[in-house]
Amino acid sequence: MTGWEAVIGCEIHVHLQTETKMFCRCATGFGDPENTRTCPVCLAHPGSLPVPNERAIEWTIRLGLALGCEIAPRAVFHRKNYFYPDNPKGYQISQYDEPLCISGSFAVPGPDGEKRVGIVRAHLEEDAAKNVHVGGSGGRIHGADRTLVDFNRAGTPLVEIVTAPDLHSADEAKRFLQLLRQTVRELGISSAEMQEGSMRFDVNVSVRPEGSDELRTRTELKNINSFNFAAQGIDREIQRQIAIYEAGGEVEQETLHFVPGREDAPPLRSKEEAQDYRYFPEPDLVPIEPSAELVERARADVGELPGARIERLEAELGYVLAEGLVTSGRDELYSRTAGDRRTVANVIMNELAAAAVDPAAVDPQELGKLVEARERIPRDAFTKALAASGDAGFSAQDYLGEALIADAAELDPVIERVLADNEDQAAAYRAGKEGLLGFLVGQVMRETQGKANPRIVNERLREKLKA
Amino acid sequence: MGHSFARGLGRGVIDTLRLTAEQAIDLLERREASGGELHNAYLTAIDERDPELHAFLTTVPEAGGDGVPIAFKDVISTRGVETTAGSKILAGYRPVYDATVAARCRDAGLPLLGKTNMDEFAMGSSTENSAYGPSRNPWDPERVPGGSSGGSAAAVAGGLAPWALGSDTGGSVKQPAALCGVVGLRPTYGTVSRFGIIAFASSLDQVGPITKTVRDSARLYRIIAGRDACDTTTVALPEPVELPASDDLRGVRVGVPKELNEAEGIEPGVSEAVARAIDLCRELGAEVGECGLPRSVEFGLPCYYLIAPSEASSNLARYDGVRYGLRAAATGIRDMYEQTRDEGFGDEPKRRIMLGAYALSAGYYEAFYGQAQKVRTMIRDEFAAALERFDVLLSPTSPTVAFPLGAKTENPLAMYLSDALAIPPNMAGLPSLSIPCGLSEGLPVGLQLIGPQFSENLLFRAGHALEQALAFDPVPARLA
Numbered sequence: 001m002t003g004w005e006a007v008i009g010c011e012i013h014v015h016l017q018t019e020t021k022m023f024c025r026c027a028t029g030f031g032d033p034e035n036t037r038t039c040p041v042c043l044a045h046p047g048s049l050p051v052p053n054e055r056a057i058e059w060t061i062r063l064g065l066a067l068g069c070e071i072a073p074r075a076v077f078h079r080k081n082y083f084y085p086d087n088p089k090g091y092q093i094s095q096y097d098e099p100l101c102i103s104g105s106f107a108v109p110g111p112d113g114e115k116r117v118g119i120v121r122a123h124l125e126e127d128a129a130k131n132v133h134v135g136g137s138g139g140r141i142h143g144a145d146r147t148l149v150d151f152n153r154a155g156t157p158l159v160e161i162v163t164a165p166d167l168h169s170a171d172e173a174k175r176f177l178q179l180l181r182q183t184v185r186e187l188g189i190s191s192a193e194m195q196e197g198s199m200r201f202d203v204n205v206s207v208r209p210e211g212s213d214e215l216r217t218r219t220e221l222k223n224i225n226s227f228n229f230a231a232q233g234i235d236r237e238i239q240r241q242i243a244i245y246e247a248g249g250e251v252e253q254e255t256l257h258f259v260p261g262r263e264d265a266p267p268l269r270s271k272e273e274a275q276d277y278r279y280f281p282e283p284d285l286v287p288i289e290p291s292a293e294l295v296e297r298a299r300a301d302v303g304e305l306p307g308a309r310i311e312r313l314e315a316e317l318g319y320v321l322a323e324g325l326v327t328s329g330r331d332e333l334y335s336r337t338a339g340d341r342r343t344v345a346n347v348i349m350n351e352l353a354a355a356a357v358d359p360a361a362v363d364p365q366e367l368g369k370l371v372e373a374r375e376r377i378p379r380d381a382f383t384k385a386l387a388a389s390g391d392a393g394f395s396a397q398d399y400l401g402e403a404l405i406a407d408a409a410e411l412d413p414v415i416e417r418v419l420a421d422n423e424d425q426a427a428a429y430r431a432g433k434e435g436l437l438g439f440l441v442g443q444v445m446r447e448t449q450g451k452a453n454p455r456i457v458n459e460r461l462r463e464k465l466k467a
Numbered sequence: 468m469g470h471s472f473a474r475g476l477g478r479g480v481i482d483t484l485r486l487t488a489e490q491a492i493d494l495l496e497r498r499e500a501s502g503g504e505l506h507n508a509y510l511t512a513i514d515e516r517d518p519e520l521h522a523f524l525t526t527v528p529e530a531g532g533d534g535v536p537i538a539f540k541d542v543i544s545t546r547g548v549e550t551t552a553g554s555k556i557l558a559g560y561r562p563v564y565d566a567t568v569a570a571r572c573r574d575a576g577l578p579l580l581g582k583t584n585m586d587e588f589a590m591g592s593s594t595e596n597s598a599y600g601p602s603r604n605p606w607d608p609e610r611v612p613g614g615s616s617g618g619s620a621a622a623v624a625g626g627l628a629p630w631a632l633g634s635d636t637g638g639s640v641k642q643p644a645a646l647c648g649v650v651g652l653r654p655t656y657g658t659v660s661r662f663g664i665i666a667f668a669s670s671l672d673q674v675g676p677i678t679k680t681v682r683d684s685a686r687l688y689r690i691i692a693g694r695d696a697c698d699t700t701t702v703a704l705p706e707p708v709e710l711p712a713s714d715d716l717r718g719v720r721v722g723v724p725k726e727l728n729e730a731e732g733i734e735p736g737v738s739e740a741v742a743r744a745i746d747l748c749r750e751l752g753a754e755v756g757e758c759g760l761p762r763s764v765e766f767g768l769p770c771y772y773l774i775a776p777s778e779a780s781s782n783l784a785r786y787d788g789v790r791y792g793l794r795a796a797a798t799g800i801r802d803m804y805e806q807t808r809d810e811g812f813g814d815e816p817k818r819r820i821m822l823g824a825y826a827l828s829a830g831y832y833e834a835f836y837g838q839a840q841k842v843r844t845m846i847r848d849e850f851a852a853a854l855e856r857f858d859v860l861l862s863p864t865s866p867t868v869a870f871p872l873g874a875k876t877e878n879p880l881a882m883y884l885s886d887a888l889a890i891p892p893n894m895a896g897l898p899s900l901s902i903p904c905g906l907s908e909g910l911p912v913g914l915q916l917i918g919p920q921f922s923e924n925l926l927f928r929a930g931h932a933l934e935q936a937l938a939f940d941p942v943p944a945r946l947a
Binding site: 040043044045046047048049050051052079081083085088089090091147149276278279280283284285286 | 542543544550552557560562563564566661662663664665666668669670696697698699700777778780781783784785787789790791800804824827828829832836
């Protein structure tokens with residue numbers, strides 16, 4: 001993409017995991033039987049009226065503060081009017097030109113330093129119900145026999161965050177989205193699980209000649225539910241747009257819909273429909289005027305942000321490990337576990353993650369003991385210990401009993417036996433087939449049931465084969 | 468027609484044509500009648516006279532309470548009792564919950580008599596826009612009872628209910644009360660919960676009592692008013708509701724807004740009756756002066772016809788055939804929407820949905836809806852200025868007495884003008900009370916009393932004093 005710069009902006013939707021919905025007292029929840037979390041308000045029965053969820057307002061303010069936003073002294077709910085079966089009132093209660101949080105700036109550390117992403121707004125709205133297309137071809141609206149509507153999700157509080165077009169590569173966008181997700185999770189307002197749909201994002205992509213500050217026609221990528229698909233989709237779209245411009249063409253404004261379950265396939269394209277939502281202030285609700293006390297309380301609930309922690313850990317670990325630990329929610333365990341910093345980081349990031357152990361369940365002291373003994377105990381003992389490290393009452397000591405055999409006097413007879421049993425291979429090694437060393441090491445490890453220190457076995461074998 | 472008699476236990480005659488709610492309360496307290504007997508007496512009256520008046524869409528056979536029975540406009544959600552808002556699109560719809568006002572009446576022990584006829588979605592001034600046929604005026608069945616709460620007004624005037632609830636967006640309680648010779652209160656916006664009231668224009672809708680007397684109005688207002696956690700636009704009443712007792716108007720400054728009293732189209736007989744009432748105010752000790760509301764009267768109606776249809780276009784979007792009510796047999800969601808709404812809505816809702824959708828659309832919003840909101844602020848300011856000089860403002864409620872059925876159905880604008888005098892205070896969020904102040908050509912004339920926000924007690928006091936002095940007989944001559 002020499003000569004071109006990508007311009008990327010994101011819209012992120014986050015479900016607030018309040019106990020009840022945005023405008024009624026129905027429980028929020030994922031996975032309950034269809035239409036069991038409903039009432040006259042979220043089913044839009046005639047005469048029902050919305051009552052705003054105060055906690056959702058407080059949480060949106062908390063999020064806004066974490067995103068560096070100003071909290072508007074007066075915010076207004078608007079009605080966004082459109083017909084769709086998942087929109088029971090025929091309008092969505094949202095915010096329009098007077099959102100709750102405005103003009104933010106969010107710091108995203110990167111390998112080449114910190115990037116500040118402008119936050120245009122963060123506003124509060126209600127989610128739609130869920131249309132379920134039955135019959136026909138696998139959940140797709142086209143060809144479905146009929147559509148059923150599950151209103152459990154209708155009215156779930158949803159925050160929409162809109163960034164400025166400040167991101168310039170797929171990697172940057174991915175880093176931003178991952179950090180944002182972790183921030184949301186740490187604020188305690190949402191699990192931000194993309195599989196459950198509690199976090200979703202749309203990305204706007206355009207390209208321009210490097211050095212220019214124009215904004216060209218953008219396309220919108222919708223329904224992305226993984227960071228990797230986002231990055232792939234953005235890259236693909238950047239390349240496509242560049243190819244169009246280089247061929248002398250024009251990019252058309254359109255929307256690219258990812259198909260759930262087939263996100264790695266090229267998305268479906270559709271022309272952007274100019275829809276008139278006939279926004280007007282919601283007459284059933286009075287404006288929100290957050291008190292100073294409320295804003296201060298929300299501010300007190302914002303801890304050290306993950307972005308700041310990445311910057312703090314970067315000095316000792318480098319950006320990649322620091323970012324990985326923080327955005328996967330593992331840096332607290334890292335910070336509390338003693339030992340060689342890189343080793344601790346690697347164990348937590350790679351081995352502990354591979355063992356699918358919840359870092360929050362791990363006792364840092366016991367983990368420290370394990371890391372310290374890592375070189376001295378058999379590999380599978382270490383792996384087993386790690387896998388169990390999240391269990392209640394886990395004690396590293398139980399796994400440290402079997403130290404590795406590192407004593408040459410103990411290993412030499414085994415090595416000699418192996419060489420005697422494998423004369424052909426030994427001869428071939430000596431003749432130059434050095435790759436056979438691994439085979440011979442393996443034989444020794446087998447003879448010792450994996451208890452030999454592989455480093456010492458290596459050394460001794462080389463020496464004996466030289467002889 | 469004769470008087471109605473209680474069914475069954477014949478302990479005494481219950482004259483439903485004359486009995487006020489307050490008198491009914493006395494009967495109950497003195498144990499001269501039970502709630503069930505009262506309920507039956509009114510059901511008998513309904514059996515007798517409703518075939519002609521068509522005030523009711525639904526009646527409830529069993530008395531659910533031992534108090535004075537009540538009728539609700541069919542815009543008020545009643546659990547398990549069909550609630551249609553006068554529309555075919557809600558035929559057969561039975562709410563799963565009670566409106567707050569319905570719950571408060573039930574908690575006060577008022578048994579529901581039934582649901583009254585209305586213009587579809589409260590859009591109209593004659594009840595002729597009901598999908599279930601018009602109601603008729605008890606004073607003259609060839610004439611309309613007004614609207615949109617025409618069924619409630621006809622029921623009270625015709626002795627089919629001792630009191631009733633209506634809803635008033637642009638005069639829908641006051642105007643039918645005026646045309647039927649009964650008392651109608653449009654309360655201060657925000658004092659009566661809208662929860663469970665099928666919405667027409669949310670920023671204007673307000674439920675109000677329709678009664679035979681001002682004291683009954685105050686009694687019913689006391690039951691329904693007050694903050695409701697389910698309607699965040701409600702507020703607590705700044706002072707308790709008082710039952711008016713004073714017969715004079717000493718110390719009350721009465722303003723006569725020139726434009727509201729001299730507007731084009733006010734019938735001479737209406738002006739004369741109102742003028743007599745104004746003279747009476749002086750006799751009762753009020754200070755009477757003239758004032759002006761030029762912009763409120765000039766712009767009130769056009770402003771209303773931008774704001775109310777805009778909100779209605781959005782409020783009526785939920786009637787889409789997906790969850791309840793009518794669903795047209797069509798394949799495909801778009802066709803289902805279009806056919807359901809085409810078959811389900813009558814002409815007036817369709818007209819207002821189109822008006823409103825247009826006024827809210829991109830490129831027109833500022834010029835129409837946005838501008839109307841600014842004008843509304845101006846109207847509020849103009850009323851506030853007039854109400855600094857005066858405690859109460861007086862005018863006719865409606866420019867005309869009850870008009871013949873069909874007289875205005877072909878001309879929506881003529882129909883809209885029927886509310887030209889009732890709308891301006893509504894736009895300002897103010898309370899207003901209509902009381903009968905005499906007859907013109909044998910038909911009742913309504914007097915509108917307008918006060919500042921939360922001045923219901925004052926309106927009741929002034930209305931009661933005038934009512935005593937006027938000694939209007941609320942029983943239609945032909946039924947007496």
